[in-house]
Amino acid sequence: MSTRTASIPLAAAASRPPSAAAVARPIRWERRSCDRNSPSHRPDSAATSLGAGDRGVGPAPRFLAVVFSVFVAGLLTACGAVESDPGTSRQSSARFLVAAGDTALESGRLEDARRRYEEALSLASGTSEKAEEVLALNQLGVLDERQGALEDAVNHYQRALELQQEVDEGPGEALIRTNLAGVLSALGRHDEAERQTARAIELVRPDSDPLGAAAAYARRGRIRERAGHHAEAASDFGAAATLYDRAGRPAEEATARLMYGRALFASGDTRHAIPELSRAQEGIQRLPRPKQDPRVRISALQLLAQCYDRMGQRQNALTFRERAVELARTAGDPAERRTVLADAIAAADAVGRDDLASAWRREAAGLD
Numbered sequence: 605m606s607t608r609t610a611s612i613p614l615a616a617a618a619s620r621p622p623s624a625a626a627v628a629r630p631i632r633w634e635r636r637s638c639d640r641n642s643p644s645h646r647p648d649s650a651a652t653s654l655g656a657g658d659r660g661v662g663p664a665p666r667f668l669a670v671v672f673s674v675f676v677a678g679l680l681t682a683c684g685a686v687e688s689d690p691g692t693s694r695q696s697s698a699r700f701l702v703a704a705g706d707t708a709l710e711s712g713r714l715e716d717a718r719r720r721y722e723e724a725l726s727l728a729s730g731t732s733e734k735a736e737e738v739l740a741l742n743q744l745g746v747l748d749e750r751q752g753a754l755e756d757a758v759n760h761y762q763r764a765l766e767l768q769q770e771v772d773e774g775p776g777e778a779l780i781r782t783n784l785a786g787v788l789s790a791l792g793r794h795d796e797a798e799r800q801t802a803r804a805i806e807l808v809r810p811d812s813d814p815l816g817a818a819a820a821y822a823r824r825g826r827i828r829e830r831a832g833h834h835a836e837a838a839s840d841f842g843a844a845a846t847l848y849d850r851a852g853r854p855a856e857e858a859t860a861r862l863m864y865g866r867a868l869f870a871s872g873d874t875r876h877a878i879p880e881l882s883r884a885q886e887g888i889q890r891l892p893r894p895k896q897d898p899r900v901r902i903s904a905l906q907l908l909a910q911c912y913d914r915m916g917q918r919q920n921a922l923t924f925r926e927r928a929v930e931l932a933r934t935a936g937d938p939a940e941r942r943t944v945l946a947d948a949i950a951a952a953d954a955v956g957r958d959d960l961a962s963a964w965r966r967e968a969a970g971l972d
Contacts, residue, residue, distance in 0.1 A: 698728040698736040705743060718747055734767045741767070742780055749787055757787045778807035778816060782823045789827040797827045810847060818847035822860055829867055838867035845880075855895055858887030862904050874911050881908050898935030902928050906947060918955045925951050929964065938971050945971075 705720030721744045728736035741764035748757035761784040768777050785800035801824035810817040825840030841864035848857035865880035885904035888896050905928040912921035925948040932944040945968040952961035 694727045694731050695733055695736055698724040698731075698740065701727065702736065702739055702743060709743075709747065714747065714751065718744070721747065734771050738764050738767045738771075738776070738780075742783065745783060745787075749783070754787050754791055758784065758791070761787065778804040778820060781807070782820050785827060786823050789830055794827060794831045798824070801827060810850075814847040814851040815853065818844045818851060818853075818856065818860070821847065822863070825863060825867065829863070829870075834867045834871040838864055838871055838873070841867055842880075854887055855891055855897065858884045858891075859897070859900055861887065862900050862907075865904070866907055869907060869911060874914050878908065878911050881911070898931055899940070902931055902935070902940070902944060905931070906944070909947075909951065913951075918951070922948075922951050922955060922957065922960075926960070929967075942968055942971055 701720045701724035705717045705724065708714070708717035708720060721740050725737060725740040725744070728734075728740055731737075741760045745757045745760035745764065748754070748760060761780055765777065765780045765784065768780055781800045781804040785797040785804065788794075788800065789797035801820060804820040805817070805824065808816040808820055821840045822844035825837045825844060828834075828840060829837035841860055845857050845860035845864055848854075848860055861880045862884035865877045865884060868874075868877035868880060881904045885901040885908075888898075888900045888904075905924045909921040909924040909928070912918070912924065925944075928944050929948050932941045945964050949961050949964045949968070952958075952964065
């Protein structure tokens with residue numbers, strides 16, 4: 605077996621894409637249609653399913669979507685050297701098919717993506733090189749995760765991990781362990797998930813790979829949050845936000861700050877949650893419009909409203925809800941708009957703002 609390594613620089617987990625949500629919206633699985641746990645993954649980060657801050661596993665955090673895109677690019681580069689052996693054409697074809705699968709995945713053609721990845725896996729399995737096989741297995745795991753086939757995702761990630769360990773440890777292994785951890789957590793296997801993220805964090809180096817380290821910390825934060833360990837989750841999300849900032853990834857940093865603020869709020873630390881949530885929504889607002897994820901802003905505004913509710917400042921809380929309603933009009937889908945309006949209506953009723961409550965009720969009725 606060749607000793608060429610298959611390690612890839614781990615990128616930032618962003619879900620896609622987890623892939624965050626009415627502030628913690630239940631995950632809606634797609635039937636055999638997909639995202640990437642980062643290839644956002646884009647899960648969550650490659651393509652996972654976390655949403656605006658945490659889409660749970662479906663595809664992992666948006667940050668995973670980014671992770672997988674970088675993962676793919678890095679791995680294909682690592683596999684770029686052409687060697688004069690009988691397996692060269694099969695390896696090249698496998699790389700091409702993985703790239704074609706990623707393109708299909710990005711455009712939402714999930715069955716086409718699956719077919720390409722499976723063809724790539726079949727070709728790569730007949731060669732002595734393992735990099736293409738590892739990548740195809742990982743991407744199949746991302747696809748499974750997006751579609752809600754979590755046991756299949758575990759199988760693909762574990763097979764990818766076993767092959768990766770044969771050729772190299774390092775960033776590539778850390779990425780796969782990070783993805784595997786998210787699925788294990790979604791299946792309720794939290795102890796196993798913690799072990800995987802702990803090992804991933806050991807393998808990445810924040811100084812040289814802040815993006816990879818950020819993805820691992822963000823994933824562990826989601827796992828701890830899901831298990832109800834909010835203070836520990838806040839620590840991980842705070843580390844992820846700092847690392848994304850260091851890596852120059854403002855969109856991922858904003859999403860991590862949303863999760864940081866949410867975990868702080870859940871742990872009872874309202875005072876420190878407010879500045880993080882403010883930075884999250886402001887960070888998204890500063891991005892070029894095509895790169896803005898309005899769900900992060902909406903979720904941050906709703907959480908800020910809850911913070912001011914907790915402090916008894918209901919008029920301030922209502923102001924944040926008004927901003928969330930306004931943003932949802934242009935950015936939210938009908939289901940999200942209904943959720944935002946229902947929250948705002950209840951708040952308006954509580955402070956005696958019948959004018960606002962009535963207007964929002966009419967708006968909600970118009971969505972039916």
